[in-house]
Amino acid sequence: MQEVLYQLFGPNPELREIIGLTLVMSVLSTVISAAIGIPLGTWLGLTAFKGKKTWLKVNSTLMGLPPVLVGLLVFLLLSHSGPLGKLSLLFSLPAMVIAQVILISPIITGMTANLIALNANAINETCLGLGIRPGKKLVLVLQDFKRDYLLNILAGFGRSIAEVGAVQMVGGNIQYKTRVMTTAIMMETNMGQFEKALALGLVLLVIAFVVNFAVQSIRPRISND
Amino acid sequence: MRKLFLFLLMGVLLIAASGCQAQEVKKPIRMSTTTSVNDSGLMAYLQPEFEKETGYKLEITSAGTGAAIKKGETGDADILLVHAKSSEEAFIAQGFEEVRVPFMYNFFVIVGPADDPAGVKGSATAADAFKAIAAKGATFVTRGDKSGTNTAELKIWKDAGLAPDPATDTWYKNIGAGMGQALNTASELQAYTISDKATYLANKGNLEILLEDVADMKNTYSLIAISTKRFAETNIKGAEVFIDWIKTEKARDLIAKFGVDKYSQALFFNPD
Numbered sequence: 001m002q003e004v005l006y007q008l009f010g011p012n013p014e015l016r017e018i019i020g021l022t023l024v025m026s027v028l029s030t031v032i033s034a035a036i037g038i039p040l041g042t043w044l045g046l047t048a049f050k051g052k053k054t055w056l057k058v059n060s061t062l063m064g065l066p067p068v069l070v071g072l073l074v075f076l077l078l079s080h081s082g083p084l085g086k087l088s089l090l091f092s093l094p095a096m097v098i099a100q101v102i103l104i105s106p107i108i109t110g111m112t113a114n115l116i117a118l119n120a121n122a123i124n125e126t127c128l129g130l131g132i133r134p135g136k137k138l139v140l141v142l143q144d145f146k147r148d149y150l151l152n153i154l155a156g157f158g159r160s161i162a163e164v165g166a167v168q169m170v171g172g173n174i175q176y177k178t179r180v181m182t183t184a185i186m187m188e189t190n191m192g193q194f195e196k197a198l199a200l201g202l203v204l205l206v207i208a209f210v211v212n213f214a215v216q217s218i219r220p221r222i223s224n225d
Numbered sequence: 226m227r228k229l230f231l232f233l234l235m236g237v238l239l240i241a242a243s244g245c246q247a248q249e250v251k252k253p254i255r256m257s258t259t260t261s262v263n264d265s266g267l268m269a270y271l272q273p274e275f276e277k278e279t280g281y282k283l284e285i286t287s288a289g290t291g292a293a294i295k296k297g298e299t300g301d302a303d304i305l306l307v308h309a310k311s312s313e314e315a316f317i318a319q320g321f322e323e324v325r326v327p328f329m330y331n332f333f334v335i336v337g338p339a340d341d342p343a344g345v346k347g348s349a350t351a352a353d354a355f356k357a358i359a360a361k362g363a364t365f366v367t368r369g370d371k372s373g374t375n376t377a378e379l380k381i382w383k384d385a386g387l388a389p390d391p392a393t394d395t396w397y398k399n400i401g402a403g404m405g406q407a408l409n410t411a412s413e414l415q416a417y418t419i420s421d422k423a424t425y426l427a428n429k430g431n432l433e434i435l436l437e438d439v440a441d442m443k444n445t446y447s448l449i450a451i452s453t454k455r456f457a458e459t460n461i462k463g464a465e466v467f468i469d470w471i472k473t474e475k476a477r478d479l480i481a482k483f484g485v486d487k488y489s490q491a492l493f494f495n496p497d
Contacts, residue, residue: 014392079413080413080415080431081431090413091410091413091414168402172400172402172406172410173400173401173402174398174399174400174410175369175391175392175398175399175400175401176391176392176399177398179401183401184401187370187401187402189292190288190289190291190292190370190401190402190403191289191291191292191370191371191401192288192289192291192292192293192294192295192296192298192371193291193295194295
């Protein structure tokens with residue numbers, strides 16, 4: 001623990017850079033996934049159409065996608081012998097974000113669809129009574145449910161920051177480039193440095209706690225406006 | 226009904242008791258090995274033969290040498306199969322070892338892109354090859370996981386009078402991972418790396434052997450039986466049975482033949 005505290009506050013910026021990269025990766029992945037999942041989930045929750053049940057079932061399966069499988073698929077996709085190899089994205093931050101978006105957007109979509117479906121009748125009736133157009137309805141719902149959305153987004157963030165299988169495979173755990181907290185913990189464990197791994201795990205837990213605390217504390221302000 | 230129940234209970238207890246006895250006679254041997262030995266498939270090849278002949282069961286876990294040795298320190302292994310002299314000696318100095326025997330050896334190879342941008346081919350020693358890579362600033366993947374291969378790599382850099390730093394030398398990529406992943410990464414980045422030959426042959430990717438069979442790349446594996454002085458429950462008997470078995474003609478023959486049918490060359494060599 002002492003060693004980790006020294007690395008955290010000492011002159012060597014490596015651990016701070018790892019934490020920074022972890023946050024950049026998780027926030028980017030979560031924001032992109034939310035941009036996909038919130039509108040899609042809201043639309044799925046509000047609208048009745050043929051094949052909706054199948055769509056929801058597929059989505060709930062995707063919510064449980066094994067990270068190693070996603071990691072493998074993205075690896076093969078971005079590999080130099082793969083279809084997108086020309087982009088040279090493997091072992092980079094964008095590769096990690098791509099894998100995470102595939103993992104997280106179904107979660108946000110599914111949770112949002114579920115949340116909105118529970119209130120769909122009331123919303124649809126009110127909008128019908130007031131003569132609100134469907135496009136406008138979506139905007140109103142997005143505004144009205146923002147604090148509930150926030151919890152869904154946080155669930156996605158939690159998955160993102162804690163995920164190790166996919167980011168290890170497509171990020172490659174390259175020091176000073178793609179090493180994040182979870183892959184660093186894995187590495188220390190594999191080296192038999194259990195104390196350091198544990199201390200890094202605690203640091204990760206604290207980061208997750210701080211982010212959740214900060215985001216949740218802005219909720220009352222949102223709900224008042 | 227009650228009688229029947231008692232009868233059944235006694236039966237179950239008897240079976241359980243006899244099971245325990247059998248276990249006490251031949252407790253499974255917990256072997257902690259390095260990834261290179263396991264990834265090459267050698268242990269999976271030897272295990273059924275050993276189990277058939279001795280009646281012992283082997284439970285193999287694999288990790289980098291650092292972690293593999295750690296399992297000996299925490300009492301989670303009966304026998305270690307590792308290949309990093311300096312870490313082994315530190316381990317032995319702490320009094321964990323009961324017996325240590327040199328097991329087998331092979332050679333590390335330097336692999337890299339076929340066009341060999343740094344001109345590693347034909348170097349007299351691994352140290353010379355590393356000098357050429359550094360001079361060119363050609364991408365090099367280091368495992369950085371304190372494994373036996375990583376320890377050997379660092380020693381070669383030292384012999385070359387160099388100390389590449391991943392923080393400033395961007396061509397030197399530290400990935401903190403096992404051999405298989407290091408080879409995958411090097412293949413993708415078209416980078417150089419150092420590997421044990423067996424793992425490389427099992428996972429070539431887009432890499433070629435550019436340097437081998439030079440004296441400073443000999444790779445010796447050791448077996449270390451964990452002392453019961455540190456952990457009373459250690460299966461020292463099983464560990465010694467394995468050590469004895471590995472010295473038999475049969476086992477030596479199996480090791481010498483390993484991989485020959487697939488790669489037309491031996492991957493591991495018995496000590497003289």
